[in-house]
Amino acid sequence: MKFTTLLLSLVLATTSAFAQVTLPLTGHPDSKNWKNLFKEDLSDAEFVPGIWTYEKGVFTATEDQIIFSKVEYENFVVDLEFNVEPGANSGVVVYCTDKKDWIPHSVEVQILDDDNEKWATVPGTWKCASIFGHLAPSEKVVKKPGEWSRMTIACKGKMVYVVLNGKPVITMDMAKWTSAKKNPDGSEIPEWLSTPFSELANKGYVGLQGKHAGAKTYYRNVKIKAL
Numbered sequence: 001m002k003f004t005t006l007l008l009s010l011v012l013a014t015t016s017a018f019a020q021v022t023l024p025l026t027g028h029p030d031s032k033n034w035k036n037l038f039k040e041d042l043s044d045a046e047f048v049p050g051i052w053t054y055e056k057g058v059f060t061a062t063e064d065q066i067i068f069s070k071v072e073y074e075n076f077v078v079d080l081e082f083n084v085e086p087g088a089n090s091g092v093v094v095y096c097t098d099k100k101d102w103i104p105h106s107v108e109v110q111i112l113d114d115d116n117e118k119w120a121t122v123p124g125t126w127k128c129a130s131i132f133g134h135l136a137p138s139e140k141v142v143k144k145p146g147e148w149s150r151m152t153i154a155c156k157g158k159m160v161y162v163v164l165n166g167k168p169v170i171t172m173d174m175a176k177w178t179s180a181k182k183n184p185d186g187s188e189i190p191e192w193l194s195t196p197f198s199e200l201a202n203k204g205y206v207g208l209q210g211k212h213a214g215a216k217t218y219y220r221n222v223k224i225k226a227l
Contacts, residue, residue: 020227021154023159024154024168025162025163025168026168027163027166028079028152029077031077031079031152031221034223034225035225037069037078038054038059038067042067044071046068047065051063051065052067052210059208059218059219060216060217061210061211061216062210063210064210066099067207067208067210071205072204072205073206073224073226074203075156075202075226076154076227077153077155078094078206078222078223078224079152079223080092080152080222080223081148081149081150081220083145083146083217083218084111084217085113085216085217086215087119087214087215088111088215088216089111089113089118089215090111090209090210090211091208091209092151092208093106093109093205093206093208093209094153094160094206095155095200096204097200097201097203097204099207103192105195105204106207107174107200108133108209109129109130109132109151109170110127110130110131110132111217112126112142113128116145118213124137128142128149129151131160133193134172134197135183137169137170138168141164141166141167149164149165150165150166154227156227158173158197158198158202159172160172172197175197179196180196206224208222
């Protein structure tokens, strides 16, 4: 009996530790035991020296430079918190296949100070939690500058899901984006995003955009898990 109880306990513990994330996402997963995307000393990251720092649990950058993983990820979930200065315009980059020319060779999940006068009138495809230039979030749920928002991004094949502050706001099938000029709904794609999403690889580097538009973005609890 004692052996059976012990075995059952081990099975339950293992199942809890390695439980699969269910898609589509309906909320934020329990990510506390997941792998950190970057080590505290940033030894497993690729970035321009002297720009990115990790202090008291928070990543940030002093310039508009991305910090990338050194390894590629396929079928994964990223879970993180972010906090912006007023006017910030940043993002989480996934499926990146070219670190030097990342903009047309990746998917960017936008981080934005939505209510700032600089961005108040931009299209929905530029708003916080959008797939930048391609798909607007279903609702606005980002918190104000100075407050921490939580974002979860799941990527499996051509499917991308985003949850922001507990709300599922993005479900995208990249296979439907066959043009680099027009979204499926007819809206325009920025000209610098020159690769149709249907042609992008479903495996690549993960990155965080640094200080952009003159304002910093802060990140903490950045976790990743393979699906």
